[in-house]
Amino acid sequence: MPALLEVADLVTAYGKIEALKGVTLEVAEGGITCLLGPNGAGKTTLMYSIAGILKPRRGSIRLRGEELGGCAPHEAVSRGIALVPENRLVFPSMSVIDNLEAGAYRRQGGRTGRGEIDADLQRMFGRFPRLKERSAQLAGTLSGGEQQMLAVARALMSRPKLLLMDEPSLGLAPLVVEEIFRIVSELHRDGTTVFLVEQNAHMALKVAQHFYLMEQGRVSFSGDPGSLAEDEVIRRAYLGSAK
Amino acid sequence: MLADLVQNTLDGLAAGSAYALLAVGFTLIFGVLRRVNLCYGPAIMLGCYAATFVHLSFGAGLLVLALVCVLASVLAGGYVERLCFAPHRKGSGIAAMVASFALWMQLEEVAILALPKHLYPFPALYDGKPIDLAGFTIRVEALVMLGAASVVCAALWWVLYRTRFGIAARAVIDSPLAAELSGISVPRVSMGVFALASAIGGLAGFLVSASFEQVTPMLGMWSTFKGLLAMMLGGLGSLPGAVAGALVLGLVEAHSQWFLGPQLRDLLAFLMLFMLLAIGPRWMTTR
Ligand SMILES: Nc1ncnc2c1ncn2[C@@H]1O[C@H](COP(=O)(O)OP(=O)(O)OP(=O)(O)O)[C@@H](O)[C@H]1O
Ligand SMILES: [Mg+2]
Numbered sequence: 001m002p003a004l005l006e007v008a009d010l011v012t013a014y015g016k017i018e019a020l021k022g023v024t025l026e027v028a029e030g031g032i033t034c035l036l037g038p039n040g041a042g043k044t045t046l047m048y049s050i051a052g053i054l055k056p057r058r059g060s061i062r063l064r065g066e067e068l069g070g071c072a073p074h075e076a077v078s079r080g081i082a083l084v085p086e087n088r089l090v091f092p093s094m095s096v097i098d099n100l101e102a103g104a105y106r107r108q109g110g111r112t113g114r115g116e117i118d119a120d121l122q123r124m125f126g127r128f129p130r131l132k133e134r135s136a137q138l139a140g141t142l143s144g145g146e147q148q149m150l151a152v153a154r155a156l157m158s159r160p161k162l163l164l165m166d167e168p169s170l171g172l173a174p175l176v177v178e179e180i181f182r183i184v185s186e187l188h189r190d191g192t193t194v195f196l197v198e199q200n201a202h203m204a205l206k207v208a209q210h211f212y213l214m215e216q217g218r219v220s221f222s223g224d225p226g227s228l229a230e231d232e233v234i235r236r237a238y239l240g241s242a243k
Numbered sequence: 244m245l246a247d248l249v250q251n252t253l254d255g256l257a258a259g260s261a262y263a264l265l266a267v268g269f270t271l272i273f274g275v276l277r278r279v280n281l282c283y284g285p286a287i288m289l290g291c292y293a294a295t296f297v298h299l300s301f302g303a304g305l306l307v308l309a310l311v312c313v314l315a316s317v318l319a320g321g322y323v324e325r326l327c328f329a330p331h332r333k334g335s336g337i338a339a340m341v342a343s344f345a346l347w348m349q350l351e352e353v354a355i356l357a358l359p360k361h362l363y364p365f366p367a368l369y370d371g372k373p374i375d376l377a378g379f380t381i382r383v384e385a386l387v388m389l390g391a392a393s394v395v396c397a398a399l400w401w402v403l404y405r406t407r408f409g410i411a412a413r414a415v416i417d418s419p420l421a422a423e424l425s426g427i428s429v430p431r432v433s434m435g436v437f438a439l440a441s442a443i444g445g446l447a448g449f450l451v452s453a454s455f456e457q458v459t460p461m462l463g464m465w466s467t468f469k470g471l472l473a474m475m476l477g478g479l480g481s482l483p484g485a486v487a488g489a490l491v492l493g494l495v496e497a498h499s500q501w502f503l504g505p506q507l508r509d510l511l512a513f514l515m516l517f518m519l520l521a522i523g524p525r526w527m528t529t530r
Binding site: 052073077078082083101103105106108158 | 425426
């Protein structure tokens with residue numbers, strides 16, 4: 001499969017501290033690629049760099065061969081990248097439906113007709129029935145699982161080519177985690193390309209076609225699920241490789 | 244006694260309407276920037292000075308003056324935003340606040356240089372007779388102010404809850420990071436909200452100047468002070484709260500002025516704020 005996203009030699013720093021020290025990886029079009037790694041490895045930093053929130057110091061980020069590095073976040077959304085951020089970050093004092101409208105912000109008022117956006121809203125409500133029941137409720141009053149669903153739906157409202165997800169299972173009960181992964185698989189079946197950050201290596205390896213291990217700002221392993229014993233992956237994903 | 248009470252209540256609501264517009268503008272700016280803009284009032288004052296200038300030079304009528312007030316306040320507000328807030332968007336809030344104080348001084352100097360007398364007359368909002376209604380005299384200016392503020396608040400609600408810009412503005416107020424990730428350009432939307440808030444402030448300035456029938460450079464400090472006080476009374480950051488705080492402030496002032504005299508009026512306003520700070524500091528931070 002051709003690569004949708006190519007990250008090459010990416011360096012992103014907070015002040016003097018380099019959180020990414022030259023990251024190179026690819027996300028195949030139409031697939032689920034997973035990024036595993038211990039706390040502080042730099043996974044969120046990578047997601048924010050791709051989404052345009054953090055400006056990389058060096059290296060390149062290409063989407064279908066076009067350079068993205070350094071573009072503003074709203075431009076990244078226009079180019080087809082949507083991030084479901086760590087800790088969900090829904091708009092707490094806006095209703096569920098307004099959260100979804102905000103997700104479609106780039107598409108409104110332009111060439112996309114209102115009808116198309118309404119159709120997408122209905123599709124989201126079909127996929128996430130609990131959001132439909134709560135469409136007028138303020139997002140801040142939703143449960144953690146519901147907020148996660150909302151964050152995913154909001155990201156999908158921009159019709160992304162590439163969906164980035166940063167630890168969508170964080171802090172959720174096992175049943176809800178399974179639902180999240182079921183949704184990820186469904187999105188994949190419908191043709192969405194997913195780049196998933198996870199600490200739950202067991203679940204992630206079940207859905208992904210390819211995975212990367214990241215430790216201390218560098219990619220330390222890359223392979224297909226099965227190319228490394230699962231307990232070894234889990235050990236390194238949680239603890240980092242022993243020195 | 245009853246007639247006084249009714250008259251004072253109406254006057255209080257009229258003053259409260261002007262405060263409400265000031266407080267709503269202040270709250271919008273505070274919402275998108277998370278910064279206190281001390282120069283909010285002085286920008287409005289400059290807008291009113293521009294209108295006074297137009298009035299003195301061309302003898303323009305009230306509607307034109309209202310338009311000049313609004314436009315000039317938006318321009319002055321935009322200047323403040325570019326100079327004080329755009330450069331400090333991600334940086335220190337203190338730096339932005341100090342910068343806005345420095346611009347306050349600058350705008351006051353500009354006004355004084357352009358129109359050096361301390362006081363200039365401003366045409367009256369209404370110079371006819373008060374209406375007589377069932378034994379109560381009702382000042383038409385008060386009705387105009389109440390009406391204008393109600394229309395502006397309704398229009399603002401419509402913009403915030405029924406338009407694409409409104410979604411973006413509320414998103415930026417709720418979470419700038421999530422707004423960026425949703426494809427909303429935070430700097431651009433912030434600028435738009437700043438302009439909207441300045442326009443509302445400019446209209447408030449016009450109403451106040453026309454009901455006092457004068458402008459002085461003090462209008463700047465007065466506007467910042469009343470807007471900030473009403474916003475704080477309403478619990479920082481809530482628009483309905485700001486309106487409620489403003490009306491309460493107007494009513495308390497009107498009644499205390501009548502029954503206790505003008506010196507005690509301002510004291511009472513401060514006392515209310517003091518009690519709020521002392522008794523319920525949590526009031527200020529919950530939205
Ligand atoms: N705003 C910041 N300022 C300074 N350093 C930061 C900042 N954010 C992250 N870091 C540092 O960058 C490194 C990578 O952080 P990052 O959040 O990307 O890790 P992560 O892999 O997402 O971890 P987790 O699994 O805990 O979410 C860490 O050492 C962290 O301390
Ligand atoms: Mg993280």
